[in-house]
Each structure stands twice: as structure tokens, then as C-alpha cells.
Amino acid sequence: MQQVRVRFAPSPTGFLHIGGLRTALYNYLFARKEKGTFILRIEDTDQSRIVPGAIENLIVSLHNLGLDFDEGPGKEGSFGPYIQSQRLNLYQKQAQILLEKGFAYPCFCSSETLTNMRKEQQEKGEFVKYDRRCLALSKAEIERKIAAGEKYVIRLKIPDNRKFSFFDLIRGEVEMDSSQSDDQVLLKSDGFPTYHLASVVDDHFMQISHIIRGEEWLSSTPKHIFLYECLGWEAPKWVHLPLILNPDRTKLSKRMNDVSVDNYLANGYLREAIVNFVALLGWHPADDRELFTLEELCDVFSLKRVNKANAIFDLAKLDWMNGHYLRSLPLEEIALRCKPLFLEKGYDISDPEKYHLSIAVARERCSLLNEIVDYCKMFYQPDTLTEEEEKILATPEAQKVLAWFVQKLPTITNWETEEIQNIINAGITALGIKGKAFYIPLRLALIGKMHGPELPSTFAIIGLEESLQRLKCYLLKNEE
RNA sequence: GACCCCUUCGUCUAUUGGUUAGGACUCAAGAUUUUCAUUCUUGCAAGAGGGGUUCAAUUCCCCUAGGGGUCGCCA
Numbered sequence: 421m422q423q424v425r426v427r428f429a430p431s432p433t434g435f436l437h438i439g440g441l442r443t444a445l446y447n448y449l450f451a452r453k454e455k456g457t458f459i460l461r462i463e464d465t466d467q468s469r470i471v472p473g474a475i476e477n478l479i480v481s482l483h484n485l486g487l488d489f490d491e492g493p494g495k496e497g498s499f500g501p502y503i504q505s506q507r508l509n510l511y512q513k514q515a516q517i518l519l520e521k522g523f524a525y526p527c528f529c530s531s532e533t534l535t536n537m538r539k540e541q542q543e544k545g546e547f548v549k550y551d552r553r554c555l556a557l558s559k560a561e562i563e564r565k566i567a568a569g570e571k572y573v574i575r576l577k578i579p580d581n582r583k584f585s586f587f588d589l590i591r592g593e594v595e596m597d598s599s600q601s602d603d604q605v606l607l608k609s610d611g612f613p614t615y616h617l618a619s620v621v622d623d624h625f626m627q628i629s630h631i632i633r634g635e636e637w638l639s640s641t642p643k644h645i646f647l648y649e650c651l652g653w654e655a656p657k658w659v660h661l662p663l664i665l666n667p668d669r670t671k672l673s674k675r676m677n678d679v680s681v682d683n684y685l686a687n688g689y690l691r692e693a694i695v696n697f698v699a700l701l702g703w704h705p706a707d708d709r710e711l712f713t714l715e716e717l718c719d720v721f722s723l724k725r726v727n728k729a730n731a732i733f734d735l736a737k738l739d740w741m742n743g744h745y746l747r748s749l750p751l752e753e754i755a756l757r758c759k760p761l762f763l764e765k766g767y768d769i770s771d772p773e774k775y776h777l778s779i780a781v782a783r784e785r786c787s788l789l790n791e792i793v794d795y796c797k798m799f800y801q802p803d804t805l806t807e808e809e810e811k812i813l814a815t816p817e818a819q820k821v822l823a824w825f826v827q828k829l830p831t832i833t834n835w836e837t838e839e840i841q842n843i844i845n846a847g848i849t850a851l852g853i854k855g856k857a858f859y860i861p862l863r864l865a866l867i868g869k870m871h872g873p874e875l876p877s878t879f880a881i882i883g884l885e886e887s888l889q890r891l892k893c894y895l896l897k898n899e900e
Numbered sequence: 901g902a903c904c905c906c907u908u909c910g911u912c913u914a915u916u917g918g919u920u921a922g923g924a925c926u927c928a929a930g931a932u933u934u935u936c937a938u939u940c941u942u943g944c945a946a947g948a949g950g951g952g953u954u955c956a957a958u959u960c961c962c963c964u965a966g967g968g969g970u971c972g973c974c975a
Binding site: 463595596634700727732783 | 901902903904905906907910911912913914922923924925926933934935936937938967968969970971972973974975
């Protein structure tokens with residue numbers, strides 16, 4: 421069987437986004453499942469869209485999610501370099517070969533010329549494509565223009581009246597007429613290749629076995645198979661993934677949803693949840709199972725079970741899944757990941773026991789890392805009350821409750837939930853107050869909220885000294 | 901507009917000729933819990949429409965409709 425070699429080939433124009441992640445993930449999973457090689461290739465052939473630091477950022481994002489590549493920038497295999505701007509001579513050479521074989525031709529049209537041409541075609545309702553006016557140029561004219569220093573590109577000469585058909589692993593047989601393909605520019609006037617030339621050349625020389633990419637490439641696949649044919653190369657297997665859409669069914673965009681993976685991470689989503697969730701966007705195992713670690717996904721993933729239809733990116737399920745991982749990952753792990761967030765807020769987490777108890781209580785009630793920090797505020801800083809709430813605390817019943825605890829709390833020898841619970845029970849009996857009347861004043865005084873974690877835990881986390889202090893705050897003088 | 905792809909609950913999806921069309925999220929109700937949350941149980945909710953093929957179609961074929969993609973010296 422053929423050795424599986426797949427690549428994720430983004431253009432470094434920004435950050436890793438959800439769509440890119442899904443493509444990368446499926447490539448990764450397929451490679452792992454098939455014991456193949458996962459390659460990262462940077463497609464930076466558009467000089468006008470260079471973003472400094474984008475490559476490094478991409479690699480970091482991939483790494484943060486656990487998607488480490490086997491070959492790529494900084495991890496050279498035997499097929500490098502893996503950055504297209506460092507392989508220009510390779511593309512130029514193939515373009516030259518295409519030129520010599522008559523499969524390509526130089527074009528001197530300016531962008532203005534082309535724009536006008538397209539406008540006319542559009543107005544006439546014609547299929548917009550290059551009208552081949554430069555194909556008529558004689559050899560002498562071409563040489564004269566080149567000698568005169570005129571800028572030119574190299575175009576692929578798509579044959580007339582041909583059917584291009586190919587087999588897509590997800591979609592099956594796909595057929596398109598050559599009349600639908602433009603004479604695609606292969607080499608730009610600045611000497612850089614376009615995607616079409618570069619990806620075909622690289623996929624060939626890097627011995628890529630399966631091209632797993634988004635569906636937006638489906639309609640340019642005929643050009644690619646024709647290129648393989650012209651160059652006398654065998655084409656890889658084609659795999660076009662469905663797209664990820666906004667809730668309004670438009671292509672996933674920055675406008676509607678946050679699409680930057682970095683932002684999700686920064687906003688408290690766990691890599692486990694992001695990976696698990698995105699894996700399920702378009703792929704499903706045979707059974708009803710939905711929760712998978714990356715390793716488990718590597719085991720069960722199959723291209724055969726990738727869906728054909730586009731999927732909408734819906735945050736609600738991601739949130740649920742994130743909450744699940746928040747609760748099921750080891751407490752220490754969650755504590756570790758929350759740490760920078762707590763420090764950022766200036767909370768004193770020098771007491772590890774208090775910190776861990778806080779996290780344990782908060783993770784049950786939150787779905788994001790950031791929410792945990794917000795939730796734990798009550799344990800680290802006293803809250804302020806509304807006038808309404810202060811009135812509740814000023815009632816005689818509430819005062820009795822507070823006074824009881826101020827008096828009894830210090831008698832606890834072992835500051836643990838069990839003993840605290842005993843005091844609470846004793847209070848209910850001794851005071852003859854129970855239910856809301858008993859618990860609400862306590863919570864209000866202690867955490868500034870009517871709702872919160874179990875009282876014994878709350879006391880335990882806040883600690884004896886701080887608890888007393890908070891309760892005393894609301895104890896009116898005449899009641900003391 | 902042309903071409904290509906797609907079409908099961910609101911969303912992600914299972915079921916590839918015979919099922920009470922299954923699961924998950926969301927939402928609702930209930931149970932547990934002093935509250936909140938977790939957890940558990942139950943419920944709501946679907947095969948775009950029209951033709952065929954067949955004893956039988958969500959499943960196969962055709963048409964229509966809808967959605968998406970592509971049509972750059974961007975990837």
C-alpha cells in the first residue's frame with residue numbers, strides 16, 4: 421500500500437482559524453490513523469499579503485492544540501524547504517518546461533486590460549475568462565516584448581472541449597467541462613507562482629498521497645489534474661472537505677463568529693474541547709459516542725465517515741463540551757491552566773488548598789476557564805451589597821443568624837466541612853430559623869450573593885478569619 | 901449569471917430499501933440538592949417539494965426549489 425503523506429498548507433496571512441483547524445485536524449488524524457506523515461507547508465506566494473510573525477503564530481497554535489507535524493518549517497524532513505517562497509526556482513523551472521511543451525504561454529496583459537475585458541464579458545453575460553489575446557503573439561513579438569522589459573505572466577493553456585473528471589474520496593466521481601476553466605496564471609510577473617502551480621509542484625515533489633483540503637478548491641481541481649497530466653506526473657487522491665458555515669449559513673467569517681482559534685483559547689476554551697468539537701463538525705464515528713481525546717480520534721478517524729454537507733458552527737454545543745472537559749479533566753490540570761488568569765486578577769492564590777477547593781467548586785458551575793476566575797472572585801474579595809440586600813441583613817432574624825455564627829465559628833477545632841455543617845445544624849435547632857431565612861443572610865454576608873456553593877464549602881474555602889470578618893461587617897452594633 | 905457541490909429535529913449527526921427514523925446540544929418539565937450548579941429521568945422536535953423505480957423508499961433515479969462554493973498576477 422502507498423505510504424500516506426498529507427499536508428496542511430495554509431497561507432500565513434493571519435491566525436489559525438476554525439476552518440483551517442478543521443482541515444489541519446482531519447489531515448493530522450488521517451495521517452496518524454494510517455501511520456503516515458503529517459506535513460506543514462507554508463504557502464506564502466502572495467507577497468502583498470505577507471504578515472510578519474504569522475508562520476510562527478500558526479505553528480504555536482497548532483502545537484497548543486496538540487497537532488504537531490512530522491515535517492515542516494523548523495522540522496526539516498527530506499522534502500524541504502517547506503516554505504514556498506524558498507522554492508521559487510522549482511516552480512520557475514516547471515513553468516519553463518510547460519512553456520517549452522506548449523502547455524503554457526506568456527501573457528503581457530496589464531491588470532487594467534484584464535479588468536476591462538472581464539467587465540465587458542460580464543455585461544454580455546458571458547463566462548468570464550481570459551480571452552487569449554496573448555496566445556496570438558508571434559515568437560518574435562514575444563521576444564521583443566521581453567527584451568523591452570515588459571512585465572508578463574505565464575498562463576496555462578486549457579484545452580478546448582475536454583471533460584475533466586476525477587474521483588473524490590468524499591464526493592465520488594466529479595466531472596467538469598474544460599470550458600469552465602480559465603487559462604489560469606501559473607507564474608506571476610514578480611516571478612512567484614500562483615497557488616495552482618505551487619501546490620501541484622510541491623505535492624508532487626513532497627510525494628503527497630492525499631490532498632485533503634476545503635471544498636472551495638473543488639472547482640479548480642480540473643486545472644490541477646490537467647497540470648499533473650502536462651507534467652507527466654501521477655496525481656494524488658482528492659479529498660474535498662465540506663465547509664464550516666456561520667449560523668446564517670454564510671461562509672464562516674470573522675464578522676459573525678469569532679473564528680480565531682487563539683481567541684477561543686484566550687477566552688477560556690480548552691484545547692480538548694475545541695479539538696473534540698471541531699472533529700465532530702463533518703465527521704462522526706459509527707456509534708453514538710461523542711467524547712474523544714485527540715489520541716482516541718487518531719484511532720477511530722476515517723475519511724469514509726466524513727460528511728458531504730456543510731456544517732454550521734454552533735457555539736452552544738462547544739460550550740457544553742467545554743464544561744464537560746472542565747469537570748472531567750484532573751483538578752490539578754484545571755488549576756494549572758487557571759493560574760495565570762487568577763494572577764492576572766491579582767488574587768492571592770498562595771494557599772494551594774484554598775485555591776484547589778475554589779477551583780473544585782467553581783468548575784461545577786462554569787463552562788469556561790475565564791468563568792471560573794470570575795466565579796471565584798467571591799472567595800478572594802468581599803462583594804458589595806445593594807440597599808435591598810442590606811435591608812435583608814438588617815432584619816432581626818438575619819442578625820440572629822449572623823450573631824450565632826460569629827459566636828460559634830471560633831469554637832470549631834477542626835476547620836473542615838463536616839464540623840462546619842454541625843454548627844449549621846446546631847444553629848438551625850437553637851435559633852428555630854430554617855430554610856431561606858437561615859441561608860440567605862449567611863450567603864449575603866459571606867459572598868454577597870443569594871446563591872452560591874454549599875455553605876460548609878464556602879466557609880471552608882474562605883477560612884475562619886475572613887469568614888468572621890465578613891459576617892461581622894453586617895452585624896449591627898445594638899445586636900452585639 | 902454560468903459551472904460544481906450539498907439537502908434527516910433549531911444545530912451537529914446516526915440510520916445507505918422494510919426502524920415506533922436513533923443519539924448529542926439547545927429548550928421545557930420532573931427528581932436529587934437549603935440556594936445556584938452538577939447529575940439523573942422524561943418531553944418537544946426531522947429525512948425540502950414533485951415525479952418515478954420497487955411488494956416496499958429517508959435510503960436508488962429524474963425534475964424543481966433552497967443553501968453553499970468557484971469564476972483574481974488571493975490562497
